[in-house]
Amino acid sequence: MDKKRIIRNIVLFFSVLVGVGGLLTVSANAKSKGATVLRNTKISKTSNRAVSGYIYTSAKLTKKAHNADNYPRTTFYTYRSATVRKANGNKAVYYYVKNGNGKVKGWIWRGNLVQLLNFTKQRAELRRIISLINSISTKNRQNVIKLLETINSHDSIASVISKLNTLSKTFNNSSDVKKIQEINKILLEDGKQIIQLTQSLINKSYTTIQSIHQVTQQVVNFVNFILNLLP
Known part of the structure; x- marks a missing residue:
């Protein structure tokens, strides 16, 4: 194998390593964009309608489970409250909610909930x-x-x-x-x-x-x- 070919293979090898490293860095950054949970507490159970937004699988907000727009007439019940710090540095409060049969559940920003009243x-x-x-x-x-x-x-x-x-x-x-x-x-x-x-x-x-x-x-x-x- 001539010298030029050896050098070319070495350059290619390091290029692959750099590429993989870049992918790992991107992946790590993507994971780091989740929210930081500052506080997670139990709250009283109330009846609500979700008017907009997404319902996430966890308070870290890394994965969307449901789109609230698909459940305009569903009653959601609150169970927990989490204060989180988002990737942009802003704080927000999310509630853990479930529908009546518990099949639609997750964390939603409390501003997207409208409480139903029992008179x-x-x-x-x-x-x-x-x-x-x-x-x-x-x-x-x-x-x-x-x-x-x-x-x-x-x-x-x-x-x-x-x-x-x-x-x-x-x-x-x-x-x-x-x-x-x-x-x-x-x-x-x-x-x-x-x-x-x-x-x-x-x-x-x-x-x-x-x-x-x-x-x-x-x-x-x-x-x-x-x-x-x-x-």
Whole structure:
């Protein structure tokens, strides 16, 4: 074998090695593009619809299992929450979800989930608010009703709570004050959902997806709904 041929074979050999090394580097880089899981915790089970995005096999987001667009009417239940750092350095929160039979499952960005509401709790709270108002002493009850009648489209849940709180400071009956405080606590913790319930009752159609539009007008509708139920 002549010298030139030997040199050519050596160059070819090293070229192959460099090529393989390059492939290995690309492969390693591809794997490194997965997300880093910073925290993985159990969360309460809620019902949701997936509106967009992909469902991944793991919180590392290296493999897509499903396209959420293919499941527009499927109810997904949440089980775990993972805070991850993506390859671009940004943090995001992904939920581990399953459908009813557990066949469609994986990790999806929480921003692609819309929670479905079960109005059972809100119905009970609405009945409780009406019961509390009815149990307030006559004079104070009349003042509460007068206040509610002044609520307009400029009022929010926060302003209703504030006005009720201010009114309660004029009460001499400590029991009535506690009832107003309980009403305000319910409104503070679950007011938007209760308002959505009353709005859906007014519309005679139960809207299950949590979406509050024109909240100020719905506050007025909510108050009027309560006033109509008071004797």
